Amino acid sequence: MDSAMDSLRSKFLPVTSILAGIVVIWYVGVFFMNAPFQRDLDRRAGVTSSFSELVAKTMSQPKPTLPAPHQVAQNFFENTFLRKITSNRSLVYHAWVTLSSTLLGFAMGTVLGIVIAVGIVHVTTLDRSLMPWIIASQTIPILAVAPMIIVVLAAVGITGLIPKALISTYLSFFPVAVGMVKGLRSPELMNLDLMHTYNASRAQTFWKLRVPASVPYLFASMKVAVAASLVGAIVGELPTGAVAGIGAKLLAGAYYSQTIDIWSALVAGSVVAALLVVVVGLAGRIVDRAMGGRPV
Amino acid sequence: MTTASPAVVAASKLGLTFQTNDGPVQALADVDLTIGKGEFVSFIGPSGCGKTTLLRVIADLEKPTSGTIAVNGMTPEQAREARAYGYVFQAAALFPWRTIDANVALPLEIMGLPKAEQKERIRRTLELVNLAGFEKKYPWQLSGGMQQRASIARALAFDADLLLMDEPFGALDEIVRDHLNEQLLELWARTNKTICFVTHSIPEAVYLSTRIVVMSPRPGRVTDVIESTLPKERPLDIRETPEFLAIAARVRDGLRAGHSYED
Numbered sequence: 001m002d003s004a005m006d007s008l009r010s011k012f013l014p015v016t017s018i019l020a021g022i023v024v025i026w027y028v029g030v031f032f033m034n035a036p037f038q039r040d041l042d043r044r045a046g047v048t049s050s051f052s053e054l055v056a057k058t059m060s061q062p063k064p065t066l067p068a069p070h071q072v073a074q075n076f077f078e079n080t081f082l083r084k085i086t087s088n089r090s091l092v093y094h095a096w097v098t099l100s101s102t103l104l105g106f107a108m109g110t111v112l113g114i115v116i117a118v119g120i121v122h123v124t125t126l127d128r129s130l131m132p133w134i135i136a137s138q139t140i141p142i143l144a145v146a147p148m149i150i151v152v153l154a155a156v157g158i159t160g161l162i163p164k165a166l167i168s169t170y171l172s173f174f175p176v177a178v179g180m181v182k183g184l185r186s187p188e189l190m191n192l193d194l195m196h197t198y199n200a201s202r203a204q205t206f207w208k209l210r211v212p213a214s215v216p217y218l219f220a221s222m223k224v225a226v227a228a229s230l231v232g233a234i235v236g237e238l239p240t241g242a243v244a245g246i247g248a249k250l251l252a253g254a255y256y257s258q259t260i261d262i263w264s265a266l267v268a269g270s271v272v273a274a275l276l277v278v279v280v281g282l283a284g285r286i287v288d289r290a291m292g293g294r295p296v
Numbered sequence: 297m298t299t300a301s302p303a304v305v306a307a308s309k310l311g312l313t314f315q316t317n318d319g320p321v322q323a324l325a326d327v328d329l330t331i332g333k334g335e336f337v338s339f340i341g342p343s344g345c346g347k348t349t350l351l352r353v354i355a356d357l358e359k360p361t362s363g364t365i366a367v368n369g370m371t372p373e374q375a376r377e378a379r380a381y382g383y384v385f386q387a388a389a390l391f392p393w394r395t396i397d398a399n400v401a402l403p404l405e406i407m408g409l410p411k412a413e414q415k416e417r418i419r420r421t422l423e424l425v426n427l428a429g430f431e432k433k434y435p436w437q438l439s440g441g442m443q444q445r446a447s448i449a450r451a452l453a454f455d456a457d458l459l460l461m462d463e464p465f466g467a468l469d470e471i472v473r474d475h476l477n478e479q480l481l482e483l484w485a486r487t488n489k490t491i492c493f494v495t496h497s498i499p500e501a502v503y504l505s506t507r508i509v510v511m512s513p514r515p516g517r518v519t520d521v522i523e524s525t526l527p528k529e530r531p532l533d534i535r536e537t538p539e540f541l542a543i544a545a546r547v548r549d550g551l552r553a554g555h556s557y558e559d
Contacts, residue, residue, distance in 0.1 A: 291393040292434035
């Protein structure tokens with residue numbers, strides 16, 4: 001516990017200084033991005049602003065080119081904590097919609113990735129034939145594939161959660177498959193020889209050696225996969241004209257030039273992503289400890 | 297060696313050639329060897345002399361390319377399928393996610409023994425290697441010597457008559473090694489197993505063995521077989537006796553005759 005506190009303290013300072021740096025640069029950026037439009041407004045209204053007045057105005061435009069951090073923070077706070085979570089203006093509501101398809105897609109992607117990895121490790125033909133296709137699948141821009149998936153599935157009557165989750169699956173199976181192939185092949189030759197001297201069957205070697213040895217690899221790749229799932233769910237909401245979800249919120253914000261809304265939806269997305277990664281990381285640590293891992 | 301009981305290991309004209317990118321490498325050539333029941337045979341020689349390869353051939357981890365070999369009167373493959381031997385590797389090779397008792401249980405689970413018998417055997421073998429009380433520890437919580445003892449317990453757990461040990465104490469310091477050598481002799485006396493032991497330490501080979509097989513490289517072959525005249529009861533200080541030193545000198549001569557000391 002002490003060491004955990006120490007590592008928190010040793011990380012706290014560097015992380016906050018970087019954050020402070022970003023905020024400063026952001027504010028400077030806000031001025032330069034919003035000043036031309038503000039000057040334009042002033043000119044049309046026939047007002048002359050002093051420099052400090054101009055600075056203040058660039059920080060409080062209702063539809064700024066680049067919203068100031070405090071505007072985003074205020075919007076985020078209001079829409080997260082002050083609204084009923086059933087309201088469609090609540091970020092919690094939108095985050096939940098996106099989260100549910102993220103989790104479904106992540107679960108399907110993880111299962112698919114594991115199944116593919118098991119196949120690749122055990123069947124030589126699959127090793128040769130499947131891997132190039134899997135890699136190729138990830139070079140196709142998801143923005144091009146997403147609308148096709150949505151349209152095709154809608155044509156056969158599948159709408160709502162499933163199409164979005166499938167896009168998450170598409171993005172998340174890849175890191176799991178690659179990580180699990182590596183994990184299932186991680187046992188040393190000596191351990192495989194040992195199983196051979198016991199005349200262990202392939203299934204016994206798989207369950208008693210390969211699977212436990214692959215667990216750390218599984219959690220490492222699930223961390224990447226869960227973040228990819230969230231991106232997939234958000235991307236999946238864009239072409240559907242979805243009415244709910246973080247992607248829908250981003251799209252609506254872009255439609256009506258509600259830049260502050262866009263940014264606070266973006267913050268909500270990052271918070272959800274961070275939470276997901278932390279939860280997967282924690283689960284990984286609990287499992288590692290249960291499997292006799294040396295405490296760090 | 298003339299024994300009444302059938303040979304545990306019988307090799308004749310045994311050869312093994314590895315095909316490598318740099319051409320064929322003759323790891324073993326013309327090995328003739330018979331090991332009787334209850335013997336403690338050490339294989340000694342410089343690296344590349346094929347001593348580990350020979351052990352791996354007995355264990356069916358490598359296939360010979362010429363000659364014949366029988367283990368308990370069967371082919372090595374049949375012997376492996378009959379779980380005729382326990383193998384101890386250079387490293388303990390314990391599974392880090394299993395506690396010590398679960399590691400010892402591994403071969404028993406694979407062989408499908410009933411739970412109650414597994415428990416009894418784990419208790420008995422851990423006692424045999426002086427690891428009682430460490431059942432619920434994970435491997436990283438044990439010292440290197442204790443880990444290697446746990447791996448010996450794992451090889452003993454299913455009660456095979458033959459124990460194949462590939463430099464099991466090579467990675468340990470000399471004090472721990474002395475201690476484990478003593479314990480191994482005690483264990484051998486108590487269990488009456490046949491032990492094949494690969495080492496590159498002359499004192500270790502002489503101290504442990506009833507017979508020492510001296511090997512030399514390029515190609516890997518047997519250059520001398522030395523019968524030990526030491527009594528079965530061997531305290532550690534037997535290593536200072538003239539008898540011990542005479543055998544050690546013969547081993548050294550055998551190695552020299554096989555050009556083991558040349559570059």
